[in-house]
Amino acid sequence: MRSAAKSSAAKPRRRATAPKPYHHGDLRRVLIDAALQLVGEGGAEAVSVREAARRAGVSPGAPFRHFPSRDALMQAVAEEAQRRFRAEIEAALAAAPGDPLGRFRCLGLAYLRWAMRNPTHFEIISSRRFFDHDRADAISRDNAELIELTERTLAEAFAAGQLRPADLKQVQIAGRALVYGFARMNIDGHFPRWGVAGPEAERTAEAILDLFIEGIASRP
Amino acid sequence: MRSAAKSSAAKPRRRATAPKPYHHGDLRRVLIDAALQLVGEGGAEAVSVREAARRAGVSPGAPFRHFPSRDALMQAVAEEAQRRFRAEIEAALAAAPGDPLGRFRCLGLAYLRWAMRNPTHFEIISSRRFFDHDRADAISRDNAELIELTERTLAEAFAAGQLRPADLKQVQIAGRALVYGFARMNIDGHFPRWGVAGPEAERTAEAILDLFIEGIASRP
DNA sequence: TGTGAATGTAAGCACCGATTACACGGATTG
DNA sequence: CAATCCGTGTAATCGGTGCTTACATTCACA
Structure with missing residues (x-):
């Protein structure tokens, strides 16, 4: 079951002379x-500290020098995923200027696309189940900035007269629930007809986003 | 091959006393x-076969007479939860006649309320992660009937001229994504201000549901 | 250059899911 | 009534896991 593939030999190494440095270059990063x-x-369930250590070519106890617990490792993983998530969304938004409502649409689309193309990564940044509830941490911070971005875009759209009168806070929550729900349903297997990703899934995602936007837009 | 019945039997343990029945009455149910x-x-993560056996007052191996694996137990649990979920929603819908769109609103509200008041139960019926992907099972069947109920109600609302022109299939998916997303975000800790349940959560749930309904409703 | 701190190793604990061999006892049947 | 069979529970055990502790090695800095 476990294909050892003993001759990995592809491990990034700084030191050419030493065949096997006792100290791993950057074990934390590799883990x-x-x-x-x-x-x-x-x-997320498939992650075990031992297996991560195995893949890093290191003893089972080594990771605990860098992470006090499995949850701490998972949290670091989630932070990394969240960082990528936020970066991609902000990039998509930056590359798509135009009217505020159109920017809101781009925001939602980028969200949905990333979630569908990185389902398991989306899963670990979605659920707080893996972390200590005490620490709000970088995840919540990143998430808060995304929420703020959404609210700002919505406020601009409203100021531009593109939205029908409504509580913007509620619009923001509803929009978030919509994309979150669709992404999560996709991941959780509620759409058996298509896979987690694929053209039909993305087309449907776009359609329900447009449906929502039409619902909140001011109409002539 | 079965049973050598080798020696002269000679029961190693006499039946001194029978303080409690050897056979559990209905271990499956109790588990x-x-x-x-x-x-x-x-x-869901907190469920272990051993702990369930412990609470049933039975040995760690006993549950495996009724469930071949932990997943099988979890599946039975999820089926029970889904049964209750569906029963409550149908009861709420039956008790709330009126115009189709109003019935749709009742449907969504019952969904949201149950999810918020039984968060962990909702969690296990939400994610297909716990089950063999092969088996569609009672869960999908119950879920399919709920979806059908939703579609029927939407179709009635459309026939009654209460909806603006739209792809009803997409409306159904969007509505489902909205309530699923809100319930899931609530459970997953995305609304730190309120607990998973509580008056503010239910008020907000009602508000975003109304926002969505206004968005799909025909307007004068 | 020597030394302490950082980092990885080895061994082992408790818990878990799962399997196997065996003991019990209620229901069936002659 | 009595013998028996099989569903059900027990006990022992295996491999895997998170995590801790004691020890070994190497790096970085005085």
Whole structure:
């Protein structure tokens, strides 16, 4: 089951002379990457500290020098995923100027697309189940900035007369629930007809986003 | 191959006393209830076969006479939860006649309320992660009937001229995504201001549902 | 250059899911 | 009534997991 593939030999190494440096170059980074890969392969449940250590070519106890617990590792993984998520959305939004409502649409589309193309990564940044509830952390911070971005865009759209009168806070929550729900349903297997990703899924995602936008837009 | 019945039997243990019945009355039922309780206490991850057996007052191996694996137990638990979910929604809908769009609103409200008041139960019926993907099972069947109910109600509303022209299939998916997303965000801790349940949460749920309905309703 | 701190190793604990061999006892049947 | 069979529970055990502790090695800085 476990294909050892003993001759990995592809490990990034700084030191050419030493065949096997006792100290790993950047074990923390490598562990996060291995865990990210595990998440991508089998979901969050598939991540085990031992397996991450195995892939990093290191003993089972080594990761605990960098992460006090499995949850801490998962949290670091989620922070990395959230960072990528936010970066991609902001990039999409920056590359798509235009009227505020159109920008809102781009925002939603980028959200949906990333979630559908990175389902397991979306899953771990979605659920707070994996983390200590005490720490709001970088995840909530990143998330808060995304929410703020959404609210700003909506406010601009309203100021431009593109929205019908409504409580913008509620519009923001409803929009968030819509895209979150669609992404999550997709991941959770509620649309058996298509896979988690694929043209039909993305077309439907676009359609329901447009339906929502038509619902909140001011009409002639 | 079965039973050598080798020696002269000679029962190693006499039946000195029978303080409690060897055979549990209905272990399967009791195990499902114990697991449901565990889900209610600490989420789906908190369910272990051993703990369920412990609470049923039975040895760690006993549950495997009724469920071939932990997943099978979880599936039975999810089926029970889904049964209750569907029953409550249908009851709420039956008790609330009126115009089709109003019935649609009742449907959504019952969905949201149940999800917010039984968050961990909603969680296990939401994610297909716990089950064999092969089996569509009673869960999908119940879910399909709920979807059908939604579609029927929407079609009635459209026939009554209460909806603006739109693809009803997309409206149904969007509506489902909205309530699913709100319920899931609530459970997943995206609304730190209020708890998973509570008056403010239910008020907000009602508000975004109304926002959505206004968006799809025909306007004068 | 020597030394302490950082980092990885090895061994082991408790818990878990799952399997297997066996013990019990109620229901069936002659 | 009595023998038996099989559904059901027990006990022991296996491999895997998170996590801790004691120890070994190497790096970085005085």
